[in-house]
Amino acid sequence: MAMTVSVADRIARLRLDFDRSFAEPVRRHDEEHVELLAVHAGGRPYALRLAQTAGLHPDRPVTPLPGPLAALLGLAGFAGTVIPVYDLSALLGHPGPDRPRWMVLAVGAPPLGLAFHELDGHVRVEAEAIVDEEPAEGQRGCLRGMVRLDGAPRLIVDVPATRALVHALAGHIQVTEETRR
Numbered sequence: 001m002a003m004t005v006s007v008a009d010r011i012a013r014l015r016l017d018f019d020r021s022f023a024e025p026v027r028r029h030d031e032e033h034v035e036l037l038a039v040h041a042g043g044r045p046y047a048l049r050l051a052q053t054a055g056l057h058p059d060r061p062v063t064p065l066p067g068p069l070a071a072l073l074g075l076a077g078f079a080g081t082v083i084p085v086y087d088l089s090a091l092l093g094h095p096g097p098d099r100p101r102w103m104v105l106a107v108g109a110p111p112l113g114l115a116f117h118e119l120d121g122h123v124r125v126e127a128e129a130i131v132d133e134e135p136a137e138g139q140r141g142c143l144r145g146m147v148r149l150d151g152a153p154r155l156i157v158d159v160p161a162t163r164a165l166v167h168a169l170a171g172h173i174q175v176t177e178e179t180r181r
Helices: 007-023 159-170
Strands: 033-041 044-049 053-058 072-078 081-087 102-106 113-116 118-126 131-135 143-149 152-157
Touching: 033 113, 033 143, 033 152, 044 143, 102 159, 118 143
Parallel strands: 044 152, 081 113
Antiparallel strands: 033 044, 033 118, 053 102, 072 081, 102 113, 131 143, 143 152
16 A cells, blocks of 8 residues: 655655754765875875875976985975975885976975875775874874775875974974964
8 A cells, every 4th residue: 555645744854854954963075085196106105185285296397406315306496486395205215216207285384395206196085984094103204094095005195294304304493383482
């Protein structure tokens, strides 16, 4: 026997669903998903959080600089600003034999470029797919989490932590609210 639903019942159910939707927490696109760049640095797979980058550039000319920091590739120009560019694989402890082809600009100040060898693509994953966001052992604290892409694990490079490493290697003191006082 087919059960018919009256118009009044449907309206009451729709009102209840509508009212209930306001009682539920707001779901935001940014909280549910994470945008990543899948990259290779020094022959190893990594991922970068897209939100921590300000631009992606292939084959950008970099003027080499002499100095004791092997990770410092040199300087690159962007819109009238000169930016230091560091080899991401060298910062992670395993430089590759080839000069990196790709570069991301790090969000924040001062400007910073991080160069890597291969770009595998842009991916969007559910936030729950990222596990173990504490710094990985033996990686100088630049890694925050892991994600499986195409069935293989990729460590996630934390760009702000990498910036802090660059500052430490260069002998700079990072200015914080506490040191300003």
